[in-house]
Amino acid sequence: MKSYLLASLAILLACCFVGTAFAADSGSGEMEMLVFPEAYKAMKVNNGGTISGVVKFEGDVPEKAALEITKDEKVCGADPKFDESLVVGEGNALKNTIVYLIDISAGKDFDEKAKTEIDQKGCKFTPHVQIVPVGARLTMLNSDKIMHNVHIFSKINKPVNKAQPKARRKMPLKAVKKAEGPVEVKCDVHGWMSAWVSYVPHPYFAVTNEKGEFTLEDVPAGEYKLGYWHEACGTNSKAPVAVTVEAGGTVTQDFTLKMK
Amino acid sequence: MRIRTIALLLILFGMLVGFNFAHAQNAPEASEKGKQVYENSCAHCHGIEGRGDGSAAENLLPKPRDFTRGLYKIRSTETGQLPTDQDLFDIITEGMPGSSMPPWDTALSANDRWEVVAYIKTFYDGFKEAETPPKQINLSGKVPYAEQSVETGKALYTELGCVECHGDVGRGDGTSAPDLTDEWGFQSWPANLTQGWNFRGGSDTEDIFKRFIGGLAGSAMPAFEGDSFPGFGLTAEESSRMIELDNKDEMTEAEEEESAQLYEKYDAAVDIAVNLAEGTELSAEEKQIYDDAMSVVYEKSWHLANYVKSLMPEKRPEPAIGNNVLRSQYIQGELPEMDDAAWETLEASYFPLVGQVVIEPRQFNPTIDAVNVKSYYNDTEVAFLFIWDDRTHTTDETDEETGKTLEDALAIQFPVKVPQGPTAPKPYFLWGGRLPVYLWHWKASAPDQVTELTAKGINNAGVQEAQGELQAQGTYTNGQYKLWVKRALKTDDKKDLQLESGVFVPIAFSAWDGANGDVDTKRVMTSWYTFVLEPVPSSKRFIYPPLIALLSVGFLFGLRAFVQRRNSEEA
Numbered sequence: 001m002k003s004y005l006l007a008s009l010a011i012l013l014a015c016c017f018v019g020t021a022f023a024a025d026s027g028s029g030e031m032e033m034l035v036f037p038e039a040y041k042a043m044k045v046n047n048g049g050t051i052s053g054v055v056k057f058e059g060d061v062p063e064k065a066a067l068e069i070t071k072d073e074k075v076c077g078a079d080p081k082f083d084e085s086l087v088v089g090e091g092n093a094l095k096n097t098i099v100y101l102i103d104i105s106a107g108k109d110f111d112e113k114a115k116t117e118i119d120q121k122g123c124k125f126t127p128h129v130q131i132v133p134v135g136a137r138l139t140m141l142n143s144d145k146i147m148h149n150v151h152i153f154s155k156i157n158k159p160v161n162k163a164q165p166k167a168r169r170k171m172p173l174k175a176v177k178k179a180e181g182p183v184e185v186k187c188d189v190h191g192w193m194s195a196w197v198s199y200v201p202h203p204y205f206a207v208t209n210e211k212g213e214f215t216l217e218d219v220p221a222g223e224y225k226l227g228y229w230h231e232a233c234g235t236n237s238k239a240p241v242a243v244t245v246e247a248g249g250t251v252t253q254d255f256t257l258k259m260k
Numbered sequence: 261m262r263i264r265t266i267a268l269l270l271i272l273f274g275m276l277v278g279f280n281f282a283h284a285q286n287a288p289e290a291s292e293k294g295k296q297v298y299e300n301s302c303a304h305c306h307g308i309e310g311r312g313d314g315s316a317a318e319n320l321l322p323k324p325r326d327f328t329r330g331l332y333k334i335r336s337t338e339t340g341q342l343p344t345d346q347d348l349f350d351i352i353t354e355g356m357p358g359s360s361m362p363p364w365d366t367a368l369s370a371n372d373r374w375e376v377v378a379y380i381k382t383f384y385d386g387f388k389e390a391e392t393p394p395k396q397i398n399l400s401g402k403v404p405y406a407e408q409s410v411e412t413g414k415a416l417y418t419e420l421g422c423v424e425c426h427g428d429v430g431r432g433d434g435t436s437a438p439d440l441t442d443e444w445g446f447q448s449w450p451a452n453l454t455q456g457w458n459f460r461g462g463s464d465t466e467d468i469f470k471r472f473i474g475g476l477a478g479s480a481m482p483a484f485e486g487d488s489f490p491g492f493g494l495t496a497e498e499s500s501r502m503i504e505l506d507n508k509d510e511m512t513e514a515e516e517e518e519s520a521q522l523y524e525k526y527d528a529a530v531d532i533a534v535n536l537a538e539g540t541e542l543s544a545e546e547k548q549i550y551d552d553a554m555s556v557v558y559e560k561s562w563h564l565a566n567y568v569k570s571l572m573p574e575k576r577p578e579p580a581i582g583n584n585v586l587r588s589q590y591i592q593g594e595l596p597e598m599d600d601a602a603w604e605t606l607e608a609s610y611f612p613l614v615g616q617v618v619i620e621p622r623q624f625n626p627t628i629d630a631v632n633v634k635s636y637y638n639d640t641e642v643a644f645l646f647i648w649d650d651r652t653h654t655t656d657e658t659d660e661e662t663g664k665t666l667e668d669a670l671a672i673q674f675p676v677k678v679p680q681g682p683t684a685p686k687p688y689f690l691w692g693g694r695l696p697v698y699l700w701h702w703k704a705s706a707p708d709q710v711t712e713l714t715a716k717g718i719n720n721a722g723v724q725e726a727q728g729e730l731q732a733q734g735t736y737t738n739g740q741y742k743l744w745v746k747r748a749l750k751t752d753d754k755k756d757l758q759l760e761s762g763v764f765v766p767i768a769f770s771a772w773d774g775a776n777g778d779v780d781t782k783r784v785m786t787s788w789y790t791f792v793l794e795p796v797p798s799s800k801r802f803i804y805p806p807l808i809a810l811l812s813v814g815f816l817f818g819l820r821a822f823v824q825r826r827n828s829e830e831a
């Protein structure tokens with residue numbers, strides 16, 4: 001017993017002496033965030049304009065390496081899985097970029113029919129980047145018939161850490177109250193599973209498709225700051241692009257992003 | 261007489277009432293006093309601003325709690341709720357086993373502890389903003405511990421996916437165990453459910469139930485309250501039926517229909533639960549559905565808690581000192597092989613391991629609790645069985661920082677020469693020094709081999725040139741290593757330990773968990789313990805005592821002769 005106590009004491013003492021100044025850097029730490037307006041008012045938008053464009057990637061595209069599937073091989077390893085933090089398509093099209101209006105204070109309401117779901121299929125989250133209106137439920141689907149564990153690393157809202165056993169095909173999550181994001185969604189059972197969710201206060205958010213395309217519709221005429229966010233390329237929050245939208249008109253704004 | 265009885269009853273009653281009051285206490289308003297106590301006693305680890313980043317935090321895992329996010333693991337309250345003041349007070353008072361948080365019951369007065377509770381609440385605005393007190397977990401439906409309940413709990417353990425992280429028999433060795441992180445991105449190992457003494461919030465069935473229902477906020481452990489249960493809103497029979505149908509490869513049309521209906525009921529109940537969580541007022545009918553569903557959930561959770569309780573011994577084993585010293589048992593004939601049932605009948609001696617923190621690089625965050633040892637010997641040989649839990653089987657991993665190869669390993673340490681008598685000096689416990697030590701070194705990558713080493717210090721060990729005839733066999737199953745070693749009692753090698761019945765021999769251990777970054781001096785270990793070849797060979801019982809008596813007499817005569825001679829010389 002004595003040696004046991006002594007060793008414990010040694011640990012305590014060592015903690016006191018060895019401790020050095022230390023800045024917390026919690027790995028997933030300083031992700032760049034979206035910028036939200038202080039207030040937003042929903043109203044009817046007549047003869048709004050459209051902002052559209054294409055997001056491209058510039059630079060060497062790292063070779064696609066299949067993720068290592070370490071468990072549930074039958075379900076998860078049926079087809080190869082790739083890291084989706086940088087998906088570059090034909091003509092350098094950059095998928096999964098959020099393009100949005102930073103400073104809009106009034107505009108259309110959310111489309112109630114828009115689905116706010118993330119499916120877990122083949123041990124992969126689809127889509128990889130999801131937009132969820134504040135006050136709406138994010139519904140987690142489980143098409144795999146195995147257990148997943150939905151872990152959403154929110155900081156402003158309460159983090160979510162909820163098991164989704166195999167019989168839970170559909171798991172609606174409680175709506176959040178505050179705008180936040182993007183925050184990472186992970187599965188603790190399958191460490192490689194990763195997605196991003198943004199809880200947003202207005203509907204002027206778009207996520208680029210395989211062709212790198214985005215469209216923001218029904219934008220009230222006016223001047224706006226146009227922002228983007230990409231998991232691997234970061235944001236332009238500090239120097240957003242100014243766009244002027246005319247009633248019924250279309251503005252084209254393309255982006256070329258580099259690795260941050 | 262009667263008056264005294266009444267007085268006694270009154271006192272007892274008073275104590276009970278007092279006790280109850282103590283368990284509903286709230287913290288005072290935050291004050292300068294609380295700040296002072298906090299900064300003196302807590303800030304070192306938890307930081308001046310409560311962010312869990314005090315100067316000592318770097319080396320600790322689990323990390324000191326960051327108080328600014330209102331996430332507390334050990335609570336008596338439901339999922340997503342803040343802890344009660346009493347919860348915070350209890351943690352400060354009792355500490356958190358298995359972490360660096362010590363109990364403060366003697367270092368701080370109760371008053372100071374309450375002041376600290378009040379002060380740490382100021383780090384998170386949610387405490388001030390909360391309009392209602394946190395909702396406490398209802399413990400009233402406790403299901404008594406019984407075999408049937410344990411069985412039901414066992415089925416749930418698999419159904420709910422506990423097994424993914426905590427492993428088949430609960431040793432924290434599930435296939436997902438190495439990938440878990442907490443809310444701050446730090447590694448978060450699942451609990452070894454067979455070691456209740458390391459549970460941060462205690463290991464009573466009630467504690468287990470509360471952790472399960474409420475979740476350990478901030479850790480990788482999800483909460484299982486309410487609608488997390490498959491078949492929420494269904495009766496126990498209905499949910500088993502739902503799962504049964506799910507597991508069928510093909511369903512008939514009628515079964516499809518039945519399954520769809522069950523899922524419909526399930527989805528409807530989930531919807532009600534989410535509505536409630538979002539703050540929607542429920543209708544009387546909805547409330548009934550919800551309450552019924554929750555009573556099923558609570559009952560299942562008690563079964564699960566009973567099952568988890570069944571996985572652990574009643575209390576932590578006593579370390580191998582005093583009456584529990586490792587005593588190798590004499591048997592005649594062949595020593596048992598590794599899988600021999602003879603090992604089952606032996607009680608293991610328990611050697612708790614602690615992080616090596618004397619020499620860089622140190623291990624502040626041990627993951628191996630202890631090594632358990634059994635031993636037999638016969639007239640020529642000794643056999644040991646070493647048993648220890650390790651969540652991961654690591655044989656060849658590269659340390660990202662140092663580039664070193666990480667693997668699980670164990671070393672058993674003896675002095676080269678047994679000290680003569682209890683006060684004679686032993687070699688330095690950290691692998692010797694001026695006095696050398698003799699070691700058996702085992703590595704997971706070569707499980708059926710033990711290497712003999714001689715060491716004169718933790719960084720001064722060498723493989724013996726003459727490797728003796730040691731037999732070894734190592735296995736890893738369900739998060740547990742077993743190593744069997746057999747050696748002759750006597751060898752020809754002067755660098756080896758020679759064993760003799762009845763002699764107390766110092767013994768010590770080092771263990772490495774590769775997945776925890778253990779390598780070289782970064783390891784867990786014990787200080788010196790002792791073991792003895794228990795001298796109770798019944799056939800020799802009639803030879804030894806007379807022999808010892810004779811020797812004693814001889815010794816006395818010798819002594820007398822010696823004293824007489826010295827006396828005569830002096831004279």
Ligand SMILES: [Cu+2]
Pocket residue numbers: 120123147148149187188189190193
């Ligand atoms: Cu998963």
